[in-house]
Structure formats: structure tokens, C-alpha cells
Amino acid sequence: MSVQAIAWSANAAVRIVDQRALPDVLVTRDLESAEAVAEAIRTMQVRGAPLIGITAAMGLVVGLRNDRSAPREAFLAGLAEKADLLAGTRPTAVNLHWALDRMVRVARATPGDGAALWERLQSEASAIWEEDRAMCRKIGEHGLALIPDGVKVLTHCNAGALATGGIGTALAPIYLAHEAGRQVHVYVSETRPLLQGARLTAWELAHAGVPCTVITDSMAASLMRAARVDMILVGADRIAANGDFANKIGTYGLAVLALHHGVPLYCAAPSSSIDASLPDGDGIPIEERAPEEVTAVAGRPVAPPGAQALNPAFDVTPARYVAGYVTERGIVKPPFGAAPA
Amino acid sequence: MSVQAIAWSANAAVRIVDQRALPDVLVTRDLESAEAVAEAIRTMQVRGAPLIGITAAMGLVVGLRNDRSAPREAFLAGLAEKADLLAGTRPTAVNLHWALDRMVRVARATPGDGAALWERLQSEASAIWEEDRAMCRKIGEHGLALIPDGVKVLTHCNAGALATGGIGTALAPIYLAHEAGRQVHVYVSETRPLLQGARLTAWELAHAGVPCTVITDSMAASLMRAARVDMILVGADRIAANGDFANKIGTYGLAVLALHHGVPLYCAAPSSSIDASLPDGDGIPIEERAPEEVTAVAGRPVAPPGAQALNPAFDVTPARYVAGYVTERGIVKPPFGAAPA
Numbered sequence: 001m002s003v004q005a006i007a008w009s010a011n012a013a014v015r016i017v018d019q020r021a022l023p024d025v026l027v028t029r030d031l032e033s034a035e036a037v038a039e040a041i042r043t044m045q046v047r048g049a050p051l052i053g054i055t056a057a058m059g060l061v062v063g064l065r066n067d068r069s070a071p072r073e074a075f076l077a078g079l080a081e082k083a084d085l086l087a088g089t090r091p092t093a094v095n096l097h098w099a100l101d102r103m104v105r106v107a108r109a110t111p112g113d114g115a116a117l118w119e120r121l122q123s124e125a126s127a128i129w130e131e132d133r134a135m136c137r138k139i140g141e142h143g144l145a146l147i148p149d150g151v152k153v154l155t156h157c158n159a160g161a162l163a164t165g166g167i168g169t170a171l172a173p174i175y176l177a178h179e180a181g182r183q184v185h186v187y188v189s190e191t192r193p194l195l196q197g198a199r200l201t202a203w204e205l206a207h208a209g210v211p212c213t214v215i216t217d218s219m220a221a222s223l224m225r226a227a228r229v230d231m232i233l234v235g236a237d238r239i240a241a242n243g244d245f246a247n248k249i250g251t252y253g254l255a256v257l258a259l260h261h262g263v264p265l266y267c268a269a270p271s272s273s274i275d276a277s278l279p280d281g282d283g284i285p286i287e288e289r290a291p292e293e294v295t296a297v298a299g300r301p302v303a304p305p306g307a308q309a310l311n312p313a314f315d316v317t318p319a320r321y322v323a324g325y326v327t328e329r330g331i332v333k334p335p336f337g338a339a340p341a
Numbered sequence: 342m343s344v345q346a347i348a349w350s351a352n353a354a355v356r357i358v359d360q361r362a363l364p365d366v367l368v369t370r371d372l373e374s375a376e377a378v379a380e381a382i383r384t385m386q387v388r389g390a391p392l393i394g395i396t397a398a399m400g401l402v403v404g405l406r407n408d409r410s411a412p413r414e415a416f417l418a419g420l421a422e423k424a425d426l427l428a429g430t431r432p433t434a435v436n437l438h439w440a441l442d443r444m445v446r447v448a449r450a451t452p453g454d455g456a457a458l459w460e461r462l463q464s465e466a467s468a469i470w471e472e473d474r475a476m477c478r479k480i481g482e483h484g485l486a487l488i489p490d491g492v493k494v495l496t497h498c499n500a501g502a503l504a505t506g507g508i509g510t511a512l513a514p515i516y517l518a519h520e521a522g523r524q525v526h527v528y529v530s531e532t533r534p535l536l537q538g539a540r541l542t543a544w545e546l547a548h549a550g551v552p553c554t555v556i557t558d559s560m561a562a563s564l565m566r567a568a569r570v571d572m573i574l575v576g577a578d579r580i581a582a583n584g585d586f587a588n589k590i591g592t593y594g595l596a597v598l599a600l601h602h603g604v605p606l607y608c609a610a611p612s613s614s615i616d617a618s619l620p621d622g623d624g625i626p627i628e629e630r631a632p633e634e635v636t637a638v639a640g641r642p643v644a645p646p647g648a649q650a651l652n653p654a655f656d657v658t659p660a661r662y663v664a665g666y667v668t669e670r671g672i673v674k675p676p677f678g679a680a681p682a
């Protein structure tokens with residue numbers, strides 16, 4: 001049974017799993033304002049492109065709880081302000097903007113004052129979440145054909161239940177194969193600097209009873225050379241029209257190594273990760289995070305004081321390295337058109 | 342000015358820098374027995390193939406300090422026993438066996454009783470150290486031709502002053518280029534699991550005033566794609582006759598990425614790292630270390646309790662990925678004959 005990464009609390013606050021605390025403890029946190037939601041996204045209490053989009057949409061709802069008595073224009077102004085706040089938290093994942101744009105558009109198209117608009121937003125955020133759960137399952141069903149009994153899959157970062165509203169993207173086919181009784185072994189690259197592989201993917205796979213082995217990112221190459229990896233399954237934070245995609249730093253290196261060793265790499269993502277406005281991956285903005293995430297681990301310095309470090313959170317993998325894109329619509333190939341509104 | 346990783350103490354104990362404590366503090370430790378030296382090698386207080394060889398040779402001297410009054414055969418028996426103890430500490434680096442074999446051979450070839458043999462061993466261990474210092478400098482001089490002004494070099498793990506008795510192997514050309522006033526920028530891959538890049542290489546480069554930037558191992562690929570790496574310089578723990586070489590886990594992946602991006606990779610090592618008895622890299626034993634080095638960082642768990650992990654300390658890079666081998670004899674190509682006795 002995979003973990004549930006997000007929910008509404010009883011009083012319409014946003015209930016999240018604080019992913020910074022995993023795997024030590026499972027901390028559930030109720031976010032009571034748009035500011036708290038923005039902070040949670042910025043500090044990666046919640047992360048994963050689909051989950052960020054859902055959380056931001058729900059953040060608008062919680063952030064406007066006290067504006068229900070406002071007249072229409074004041075409500076819409078508050079909505080625009082909070083959408084801006086949330087949009088500024090992470091630059092790379094397109095789902096964030098997709099979800100916020102959808103919320104703003106729906107509110108504008110709804111007649112009435114604050115109360116009516118707020119209720120519409122609440123049901124729209126729930127719909128975004130529900131659609132994501134359904135998309136995850138569809139991705140899992142389409143990807144299941146790629147997962148024969150006995151397969152050894154390498155995944156990077158966390159594109160699982162903790163990255164979505166449902167059972168994940170890259171991990172969805174794995175969960176369904178496991179449910180279907182197929183033997184699957186997952187190699188989990190730890191994913192420095194923030195160790196989402198070791199901390200989150202290994203945790204949620206263990207939670208669901210799927211056998212896995214943690215490796216450092218640097219071990220993937222020799223594992224492929226030893227023919228111990230049958231396929232690579234990763235998520236995506238943004239996919240350009242030509243199929244180039246941004247994902248967690250290290251994905252591009254895995255893609256080159258996979259090509260070199262004849263291992264197919266699949267990118268699993270909902271259509272909402274496709275940004276058809278970008279012809280190719282060169283236009284995807286890459287978030288540069290604080291160097292301290294590299295020079296310290298778990299708060300302890302691992303490099304000398306004052307050491308310079310780079311910390312791009314993502315890299316771009318050109319489409320030519322990708323065997324296929326597993327979406328809720330099936331296993332598809334570029335070019336990609338616009339996502340559904 | 343590069344750091345000095347090893348020395349004799351005033352009473353012929355082995356004085357080491359405890360590399361586990363870097364970069365937080367510079368701890369110098371005097372090892373008073375062969376057992377203490379074996380423990381220091383096994384627990385990686387000292388590491389780096391050349392330095393391990395020197396330390397083990399000096400460990401025989403300190404371990405036999407109290408056997409100087411022994412008759413010849415008893416002394417040689419004690420020597421064999423302590424050489425066995427030290428040889429069992431790390432399986433991959435050939436320098437360890439090379440240095441111990443040389444010490445045992447020299448003792449057997451020396452006439453006299455314990456006192457004479459011990460003095461001969463002390464001078465032989467000092468000679469191994471001095472030769473290593475000279476070899477490092479020669480490697481630096483030969484490699485200097487590869488380091489033009491303004492070059493950006495990527496290195497992995499630590500093949501510097503902290504891995505040798507002198508100024509390092511892979512870092513030696515960089516130190517000499519820096520001394521000669523050339524601008525050199527070093528990208529230091531942090532080298533999980535034990536972070537020798539971040540902890541040791543960044544520390545010793547900063548100590549010597551050489552500009553460097555730490556990256557996670559997973560960032561090397563996108564850095565190469567962005568043409569920010571002109572060359573890769575790494576050390577070796579063992580080189581087979583055909584040029585296949587074992588080095589820190591992650592080296593093979595860097596080699597594949599380097600080939601893919603047209604970046605030359607050079608392996609810098611003394612001739613004592615060549616094991617001409619092995620036709621190719623398949624025969625190099627690869628040390629598998631405790632999984633806790635992967636599942637915990639700085640003592641703090643980063644994977645869920647009970648998580649499985651792999652932890653091969655090394656991988657093997659086939660010779661076809663290597664642009665050249667920088668040794669004390671020049672920049673050479675395989676096949677390689679035996680190392681000098």
C-alpha cells in the first residue's frame with residue numbers, strides 16, 4: 001500500500017507529509033495559509049512536480065478561506081496575489097504554473113462573489129488532486145507492459161507516491177507490477193544532494209513491500225556494465241514539445257550511461273508536465289539552489305569552510321536518449337502538443 | 342604548499358593525518374604498533390593507494406621496534422606475521438602488496454639478526470616514502486604539459502597529497518601548474534559514499550590556494566554537456582597490464598561520460614600501481630564495504646531502517662576510455678610490463 005502524500009484536513013487546511021523528516025519519522029503537518037504552503041514548497045517539505053501543483057492549488061483554497069465574504073473583484077485580486085506568491089517558489093516544474101493558471105482561470109469563469117468563487121476553487125483543487133490520482137494509475141497501467149516478471153529497474157530521485165497525489169509516476173508501473181505478483185527489484189540511486197532516492201523512494205517502496213537496493217549515484221554505471229539493470233524509469237519536472245525533459249540533477253548522466261550500455265530509459269509523467277510552449281529543453285529554466293545543500297549533509301559540513309559549490313537542482317535530458325514517455329494517455333513519442341486545459 | 346600526509350614521529354612511530362576528521366579538524370595521530378597501523382588503513386584514517394603502501398611499510402618498522410633483540414629467524418617470523426596482518430586490510434590497491442613484498446624481500450636479503458634487519462627495514466620504508474615523493478613530483482612534471490593556462494579540470498575522489506607521500510598523483514600536475522602561475526580551476530566531485538572529494542580534495546586544494554568548486558557526483562554529466570570541463574584527471578588503485586584500471590567507484594561512469602562528450606580522461610599513478618600479473622581489469626578484486634557507509638552520512642541514517650545497499654569501493658575503467666597514463670616515467674600507453682622492484 002503506497003503512502004498518501006497530501007490530503008485536506010477537517011477544516012480545509014492542507015495536510016502534508018513533511019518530507020524533510022523522512023525516513024526518520026513520518027511528520028504530518030497542517031498548513032493554514034498560502035504563505036505556509038509557499039514556504040513548504042520552497043523548502044521542499046513537499047516536492048515532486050505533480051505534488052507541487054496539487055499543493056499549490058490547495059494552497060490557494062486555504063489562503064482564501066478568510067476571503068469568502070469579499071466581493072468578487074477583491075477576491076480575485078487576493079487570488080492573483082496568492083497565485084503569484086505560490087508561482088515564485090520553484091522555477092522548473094511546469095505543473096506548478098499549470099495548476100495555478102487553471103485555478104485562476106476557473107475562478108474568473110465562475111460568476112458570483114467570494115463565497116461562490118471559493119467553493120469553486122475548493123472543488124477545482126480537489127479535482128486536480130483526483131485527476132492526478134487517476135493519472136498516476138493510468139501511467140501505472142500503461143507502464144505495466146514494460147515491467148516483466150523478474151525485472152531490475154533503476155530509478156532516480158523520487159517520482160513515487162511522495163511526488164504525486166496518487167501512486168506516483170515512475171513508480172506507478174512498479175507498484176502495479178508488485179500488486180500483480182510480479183517480482184520487481186528496484187535500484188534506488190540516492191540522489192545527492194537532498195537524497196530523495198535514499199530518504200523517500202527507498203522509504204515508500206519499503207512501506208509498500210517492494211524490494212529495493214540503495215546505491216550512490218556514482219554506482220549506476222558499473223551496475224549497468226555488470227548487466228544488473230534492465231531498464232531505467234524516471235519522472236520529469238518539465239517536458240518540452242520535442243521531448244527534451246528536465247528532471248532531478250543526475251538524470252542526464254544516467255541517460256548517457258543507459259544509451260552506452262543498451263539499457264532503455266523511460267520518462268513517466270502526466271501530460272501536465274508537458275510544456276508545449278517550449279520547442280526544446282534549452283528554454284527550461286534550471287533552478288540553482290543554495291550551495292550549502294552540497295557542502296553540508298544533514299546539517300554537518302562535508303567540505304572545508306568557504307568551499308565553492310554548484311547546485312543545479314535539475315538537468316535536461318535530450319529526447320534522443322529516451323526510449324519512450326509513459327503518460328496517462330499511453331506510451332507516447334514526441335512531438336507533443338498542448339496539455340489538456 | 343600542499344599538506345604532508347605522513348611522517349615518522351621522534352620515536353619511530355608512524356605519524357598520520359587522521360583523514361576521517363577532515364575537513365572539520367586536522368588531527369595528527371602517532372601509531373605505535375602494526376595493529377594500530379592496520380586499523381588505521383582498514384578504517385581509512387589513511388587512504389589512497391600510494392599512501393597505503395608507504396604506511397604499511399612504515400607499520401612493519403613500528404611493529405618490529407621491540408623485536409630488535411630477536412634472533413634472525415624469530416625476527417623474520419614476526420615480520421611475516423605483521424606483513425600478513427597489514428596485507429589483509431584492503432584488497433584492491435596493489436601498492437599495499439607491492440610495498441610489503443619489497444620490505445619482506447629486503448629483510449630476507451639482509452644478513453644479521455633483528456637489530457640489523459630492523460635498521461634495514463627502517464631505511465627501506467623511508468626509501469619507499471622518498472621514492473613516492475619523487476614519483477609524485479615526476480608525475481607532476483610529466484603531467485604539466487597537459488595543463489594549459491585557464492584549464493578546467495575535473496577530478497574524482499582524492500589522488501592528492503593526502504593519498505601519497507608527496508604532492509599526489511592526479512593533483513600533482515595541478516599543483517605544479519599552480520606554482521608556475523597558470524590559472525587552473527578544479528571541479529571536485531564529492532565522491533560518495535565517503536566524500537573524499539568534498540572532504541579531502543577540496544580541503545587540500547584550498548590549503549594550497551588552488552581554486553576549486555565542489556559538485557555532487559551526479560552533476561559531472563551536465564557540466565560536461567555545458568563544455569565546462571576540459572579534461573578529467575584521476576588516480577588509480579591498480580592498473581592491469583592492458584591498461585584497465587581500478588579506481589574509486591564512479592570513475593568508470595565519468596570515463597563513459599567523458600568519451601561521450603569528447604573530454605579526455607587521464608589516469609595518473611606511479612608505476613607501483615601497475616599489476617603486470619593481471620592481463621586485464623576483470624582480475625582486479627573489488628572491495629565491498631559495509632552498506633552503512635551508503636545508508637548513513639556522518640553517522641546519521643539517510644535511508645529507512647533495514648534498507649539494503651550496495652557499496653563497492655571501486656570500479657574498473659577499461660583502457661579504451663583512457664587518453665593516457667601519467668606516470669613518473671612520462672605519459673605512457675599500455676601494454677605495461679612489471680613495476681621496478
